[in-house]
Amino acid sequence: MKARDTLDLILLAAIWGASFLFMRIAVPAFGPVALAFVRVAGAALMLLPLLAWRGEFGALRRHWRPLLVVGTTNSALPFICFGYATLSITAGLAAIFNAATPLTSATFAWAWLKEAMTRWRLLGLALGFAGVLGLAWHKAGLRGSGVDLAVLLAIVACLAGTLLYGFSASFTKRQLTGVPAMALAAGSQGAAALVLAPLAWKQWPTVPPGAGPWAAAIAAALLSSGLAYVLYFRLIARIGPTNAASVTFLVPVFAVVWGGWLLDEAITPAMVLGGLVIIAGTSLVLGLLPRRRA
Template structure:
């Protein structure tokens, strides 16, 4: 990987790690649904002009039905889930749970598309989900009783990553060959249409502060619109397998930004669970397989 591509990978991880911070800052005043709606609307306004400028509007019109479903399952619903979690748990914890998306993708691919699971991928699934159970068990079962808010937040994050896993397999099954910009812009547009009315219905009674609006702007323009462009640029330069390695850096930045800006604690439980989940993800995605010799 060239130095420039590596730097872009780190920048992308820092941006996506920052999304959990901005969700924490915005969700408290906007609420989960309004925050997610503004996020996808802002991203659409950034990506749609680029789509037409690149001349991929025809691809969007041709494949609008499956792209609309991807918008619902890869943006609208997961963004609401993570925004709900942002009101209940630290952003670093959400960032760790976000890393389970490749685990769900492999499991759904095995059940639905009959993708093969060798022994290393099976081990990766076991380690990854063991990390989730370790994190959930330590955070939910408190000395004074079960913390139901944390439990619901964890389930919201896992539901979001489950949908990410489904979306990846659905895209692989039905949208191979569709220009990435058509998929990115079209999915944000369909997510905007899906969340438009619910966003208005859930609009906060108290006007949000300027800082909350700045958080939404950063979430929509930087963490969604710009991040998509960087991600697809990386895929074109280094390939999908190396580009997906950004998953391993996101939790670190999510914990870093939360600790620096909101004084969120980084506990031993979070670090150990993160290590298990990322180890499992590395095996599931094939980024690391013991005994495999890489070509020079």
């Protein structure tokens, strides 16, 4: 990659890592549903005018049905899942579980799209899921006599979010191949906002959120969804989807650093070990390891 691409990749990882920090700050005041709505609505307001400026607005009319599915499964529901999770677990731990997304994506692609499953990818899946299970087993207290139900439900919510991401990736490839990337980004965020609007209306907080939670929610909308989509699709166009997916390795690192620096979240040996195992498995699934000789 060129220096510019490397900088974009690091910036994207820092922004997506910060999204877990933003959720951790804002979700106690907003609740998972209202926060998810603010995030997707803000991103849509940022991306839709850009889409119109590019002259690609017609793609939304032609593909609104699959975009509605993608918006629901790739934004609305996963944002609720991870928002709920950060009520009980740290931002860094939620990001580590989120790093399992390429594992679920590969599983759906194999089962649904009949993509080839090499021995290295099978090994990566087994290794990655072992890391997820081991970390969940440790953090929820399943190895002892006392199970922390709140933490266990938070972990289940994280894994449900990664399953939704995995399904959405295969659905997008099957139903929306050839749709401009910006139309996919803007349309999915707008669709997610429409889906969440009635739920957010019913679950809007009775006590108005303060300036800090609002700032975190707006940052999540404009940076973690709006700007991040632009960076991500630009990277895909310049360096390809596999290299762009390597951002998955850096997101938990930034999330742990942000959480430890700004929220004094503890970084435990179990988090480090579990994260390394998940990242190693993910690298095999993405084909980044082992590299063939030229």
